[in-house]
Amino acid sequence: MIQLIRGFKDILPGEVELWQKIEKTAVALLEDFGFKEIRIPIMERTELFTRSIGEDTDIVEKEMYTFPDRKGDLLTLRPEATASIVRSYIQHKLYAKDPVRKFYTIGPMFRRERPQKGRYRQFHQINAEIFGVDSALADAQLIFILATLFSRLSVTDVESHINSLGCPVCRPNFKKSLNEFLSTVKDRLCSDCNRRQTRNPLRVLDCKVPACKEALEEVPSILDSLCPECHRQFEILKNALERLNVPYVVDKRLVRGLDYYSRATFEVKTGLLGAQDAVAGGGRYDGLVKTLGGPDLPATGFAIGFDRLVELTPDSGVDNARQLDIFVAALGEKSRALAFEWSCAFGLAGIQVEMDMGDRSLKSQMKRANKFAAKHTLIVGEKELEQGSVILRNMATKDQVSIPIEGLVENVKAQLTM
Ligand code: ATP
Numbered sequence: 001m002i003q004l005i006r007g008f009k010d011i012l013p014g015e016v017e018l019w020q021k022i023e024k025t026a027v028a029l030l031e032d033f034g035f036k037e038i039r040i041p042i043m044e045r046t047e048l049f050t051r052s053i054g055e056d057t058d059i060v061e062k063e064m065y066t067f068p069d070r071k072g073d074l075l076t077l078r079p080e081a082t083a084s085i086v087r088s089y090i091q092h093k094l095y096a097k098d099p100v101r102k103f104y105t106i107g108p109m110f111r112r113e114r115p116q117k118g119r120y121r122q123f124h125q126i127n128a129e130i131f132g133v134d135s136a137l138a139d140a141q142l143i144f145i146l147a148t149l150f151s152r153l154s155v156t157d158v159e160s161h162i163n164s165l166g167c168p169v170c171r172p173n174f175k176k177s178l179n180e181f182l183s184t185v186k187d188r189l190c191s192d193c194n195r196r197q198t199r200n201p202l203r204v205l206d207c208k209v210p211a212c213k214e215a216l217e218e219v220p221s222i223l224d225s226l227c228p229e230c231h232r233q234f235e236i237l238k239n240a241l242e243r244l245n246v247p248y249v250v251d252k253r254l255v256r257g258l259d260y261y262s263r264a265t266f267e268v269k270t271g272l273l274g275a276q277d278a279v280a281g282g283g284r285y286d287g288l289v290k291t292l293g294g295p296d297l298p299a300t301g302f303a304i305g306f307d308r309l310v311e312l313t314p315d316s317g318v319d320n321a322r323q324l325d326i327f328v329a330a331l332g333e334k335s336r337a338l339a340f341e342w343s344c345a346f347g348l349a350g351i352q353v354e355m356d357m358g359d360r361s362l363k364s365q366m367k368r369a370n371k372f373a374a375k376h377t378l379i380v381g382e383k384e385l386e387q388g389s390v391i392l393r394n395m396a397t398k399d400q401v402s403i404p405i406e407g408l409v410e411n412v413k414a415q416l417t418m
C-alpha cells in the first residue's frame with residue numbers, strides 16, 4: 001500500500017472543521033484591517049528563495065525541495081510566502097497606484113526538516129504583509145492583529161516577544177561586538193555555530209542547542225547598538241503596544257533566520273507546544289523589495305504556523321458533526337428515481353440530506369439513517385406515492401406525518417422548523 005510522504009499529512013473530516021474556523025476568523029480579522037488576499041504559486045524559480053532568504057540560512061542550506069524541471073530550470077517548492085508576495089508586488093507593479101498595500105495569503109509551505117510534533121515537511125502558514133510603511137506603527141498593528149486573533153480563538157498561553165535587528169547603519173557595530181563576544185565563548189559553541197560565527201553571526205543567537213544557549217547568557221544586546229532612528233522606532237513600537245494593551249517581552253536574543261529582516265522583529269511563543277514554541281514570527285524586511293529588483297520600499301509582515309495554531313486552539317464550538325436534516329429512504333425503482341430528484345431539491349434548499357442510492361430494504365435504510373444520526377427520515381413508498389404523499393418520520397420522537405407531494409420541499413421545510 002502506498003503511504004503518504006514522511007512529514008506530510010492528511011487533514012481529515014472531523015479535523016478540518018477547526019482549520020476552517022481558524023481560517024474564517026483570521027480572514028475576517030485581516031479584511032477588517034484592510035488586508036486583501038493574494039494567491040501566489042507554490043513553486044518558484046529557486047533563485048527567488050536563495051536571493052531573498054539568503055544562502056547562509058537553514059532553509060536554503062538544507063531544507064528546500066529543489067529540483068530541475070524537464071528543461072533543466074531549477075525550481076523550488078516554496079518554503080515561505082514572503083519572497084513570492086514581494087516578487088508579485090514588483091512584477092505587477094502593485095506599488096504603482098499606491099505603494100502602501102496590505103496582503104494576506106494562506107497555504108502550504110515545504111521544508112525538508114526532521115519531522116516531529118509541530119514540525120512537518122508540508123505545513124501551512126497564514127501570512128500578512130504591509131508594504132510601503134516605514135513607521136513602527138505598522139509593526140505594532142501586525143502584533144496587535146496576532147494578539148487579537150489568538151484571543152478570538154481562545155488561545156491563552158501565548159506571549160509576544162519583540163526585538164530590533166537595527167539597520168544597515170547600526171547592525172555592523174553590533175556584529176563587531178557580537179563577534180568579539182563569540183570568540184570568547186567559541187569552545188562552548190556547537191560546530192554549526194562555529195561555522196555561522198564567521199558567515200552569519202546573528203544566527204548564533206538563534207541556535208537551539210542548550211549548550212549554545214547557556215554560553216550566550218551574557219551576550220551583548222543589539223538594543224545597545226541601535227542608531228538614533230532605530231532606537232526611536234523601537235520606542236514607537238513599544239509605546240503603541242502599551243496603548244493597545246498588548247503585553248510583550250523584549251528579547252535581546254530574538255533574531256530571524258532570514259537575511260532580509262531589519263528593525264522590528266517579533267515572535268509569538270507558547271508554553272504548550274514543547275520544543276516547537278513559536279506559533280508566529282515576523283518583522284520588518286525593508287531591504288527585500290529593492291534586493292529583488294523593485295523600488296526602495298519598506299515592508300513588514302508575519303507568518304503564523306497554522307498547524308501549530310490548530311494544536312493550540314480549543315475545538316469547543318466547532319461543529320464537526322453537523323446533524324443530517326433528512327435521510328431519504330425509497331422503496332422500489334420508481335420511488336427511488338423520485339427520491340433522488342427530491343434529495344437534490346432538498347440540498348439546493350439548504351436542507352442537509354442523504355439517501356441510499358442502492359436497492360436496499362427499508363430496514364437497512366433505517367439503520368443507515370440512524371448511523372447518520374438523521375433528524376428525520378423521509379419514507380418514499382410506492383403505495384403512498386399513489387396517494388400523492390410521503391411519510392416524514394421524526395427519528396427522536398418516532399412520530400410520523402404524511403406530507404403531500406405537491407410543494408414537497410416547502411412542506412418539509414415547514415415541518416423541520418416546527
Ligand atoms: P522554527 O524556529 O520553529 O524552526 P522558523 O523560524 O523556521 O521556526 P518561520 O520561518 O519564522 O519559522 O515561520 C513562521 C512560523 O511557521 C513559525 O513560527 C512556525 O509556527 C511555523 N513553522 C515553521 N516551520 C515549520 C514546520 N516545519 N512545521 C510546522 N510549522 C512550521
Ligand code: MG
Nearest residue numbers: 058059113257
Ligand atoms: Mg525553522
